[in-house]
Amino acid sequence: MAEKVIINVKKLKKYFPVRGGLMSSFGSGKEQKFVHAVDNISFTIKQGEVFSLVGESGCGKTTTGRLLTRLEDPTSGHIYFHKRDIANLEGKDLKSFRRNVQMIFQDPYESLNPRLTVFSTVAEPLLVHHVGDTIDEREDLVAKALEAAELKPAMEYLHRYPHELSGGQRQRVAIARALALRPEFIVADEPVSMLDVSIRAGILNLLLDLKAKYGIPYLFITHDLSVARYMSDRIGVMYLGTIVETGESEKVIKNPHHPYTRALLSSVPVPDPDYKRERKKIKGDLPSPINVPKGCRFYPRCIFAKKGICDRKDPPVVEVEPGHFVKCHFAADIPAMDGKADEEMEEKVELGEQLLQETMNSAGNDEEEIEFV
Ligand SMILES: Nc1ncnc2c1ncn2[C@@H]1O[C@H](COP(=O)(O)OP(=O)(O)OP(=O)(O)O)[C@@H](O)[C@H]1O
Ligand code: SF4
Ligand SMILES: [Mg+2]
Numbered sequence: 442m443a444e445k446v447i448i449n450v451k452k453l454k455k456y457f458p459v460r461g462g463l464m465s466s467f468g469s470g471k472e473q474k475f476v477h478a479v480d481n482i483s484f485t486i487k488q489g490e491v492f493s494l495v496g497e498s499g500c501g502k503t504t505t506g507r508l509l510t511r512l513e514d515p516t517s518g519h520i521y522f523h524k525r526d527i528a529n530l531e532g533k534d535l536k537s538f539r540r541n542v543q544m545i546f547q548d549p550y551e552s553l554n555p556r557l558t559v560f561s562t563v564a565e566p567l568l569v570h571h572v573g574d575t576i577d578e579r580e581d582l583v584a585k586a587l588e589a590a591e592l593k594p595a596m597e598y599l600h601r602y603p604h605e606l607s608g609g610q611r612q613r614v615a616i617a618r619a620l621a622l623r624p625e626f627i628v629a630d631e632p633v634s635m636l637d638v639s640i641r642a643g644i645l646n647l648l649l650d651l652k653a654k655y656g657i658p659y660l661f662i663t664h665d666l667s668v669a670r671y672m673s674d675r676i677g678v679m680y681l682g683t684i685v686e687t688g689e690s691e692k693v694i695k696n697p698h699h700p701y702t703r704a705l706l707s708s709v710p711v712p713d714p715d716y717k718r719e720r721k722k723i724k725g726d727l728p729s730p731i732n733v734p735k736g737c738r739f740y741p742r743c744i745f746a747k748k749g750i751c752d753r754k755d756p757p758v759v760e761v762e763p764g765h766f767v768k769c770h771f772a773a774d775i776p777a778m779d780g781k782a783d784e785e786m787e788e789k790v791e792l793g794e795q796l797l798q799e800t801m802n803s804a805g806n807d808e809e810e811i812e813f814v
Pocket of ligand 3: 503
């Protein structure tokens with residue numbers, strides 16, 4: 442794997458002010474409250490690498506993706522793109538940066554304008570960035586992007602509308618639109634979670650093929666650890682706005698150290714009706730990102746928490762093996778403390794692999810056919 446760092450995120454934060462309408466704190470003397478959506482995260486993404494962010498709903502995955510594509514302005518911190526800090530770009534500089542990064546969204550039904558044909562949809566970013574002088578030139582670029590997204594022959598798709606396409610085809614159009622400007626970096630936010638299981642593998646394999654062909658690095662966002670493992674070189678586990686564990690995918694999945702990662706892994710679905718081992722539950726619900734717990738954020742839910750330490754001090758980031766980092770006061774000790782669960786987890790990882798393999802084997806029935814109307 443090439444080592445050139447394309448994205449280098451440092452101490453990135455995004456706080457959203459809590460709006461309370463008439464109850465707003467403005468002028469009321471009350472302290473303004475904030476949603477700590479992304480709270481001091483750092484990571485890198487290298488050329489040709491897929492870095493996945495995984496974690497529960499509301500932990501800050503999408504906000505991170507939107508910050509990296511500068512659809513959101515950071516509260517503080519740095520986002521180096523090819524060593525240039527793009528965190529505070531504005532105007533022309535921001536527009537020119539946006540040409541190099543693209544985002545693929547979760548829901549192809551929502552992300553495509555129902556009134557635009559496939560041609561207009563894919564050509565839109567070309568027009569915005571003044572790429573292609575004539576309509577013929579743009580048609581050629583659109584056709585190339587559609588074929589790269591495996592919508593072949595492109596001519597058959599150019600004049601169709603979203604409602605004339607299947608879910609998988611729609612997501613391929615969204616991918617073609619992202620590819621049209623030949624981006625240097627792509628954020629894919631849960632790109633298959635709204636699609637039928639039978640067509641997911643085709644889209645995931647397409648994204649991997651594009652990575653192999655063009656060396657495009659991705660930030661891949663998913664709540665599904667099996668998908669993260671299949672797709673990524675490295676994984677970052679997010680919890681309540683922070684990254685609690687990061688490392689090569691196999692290391693994080695096979696040798697998780699953070700109690701939250703271990704609990705997430707033990708809840709990976711198992712395709713065996715006779716498999717009735719008790720799942721390790723995480724205590725309680727995700728705390729509010731407005732009033733984040735003091736000390737370790739996982740403290741109120743952690744079965745290993747030690748009072749007087751975990752509830753007081755923010756845990757350090759510890760390198761438990763080369764390139765594998767864990768934010769926990771007891772990072773090195775957790776696997777031993779949790780020894781009994783190791784066997785169970787190994788078995789679950791194996792069964793999870795079978796499930797993944799079955800999903801991937803169904804890649805053949807990629808697209809459900811939709812009739813022209
Ligand atoms: N524009 C906004 N204004 C206020 N709060 C926001 C805004 N966008 C996100 N949030 C809050 O920030 C937190 C992180 O949200 P985000 O969408 O990044 O989570 P996520 O990990 O992508 O969740 P999901 O898996 O459900 O997509 C949540 O508490 C969310 O309610
Ligand atoms: S620091 Fe303490 S509370 Fe936080 S994950 Fe580690 S053991 Fe649990
Ligand atoms: Mg999201």
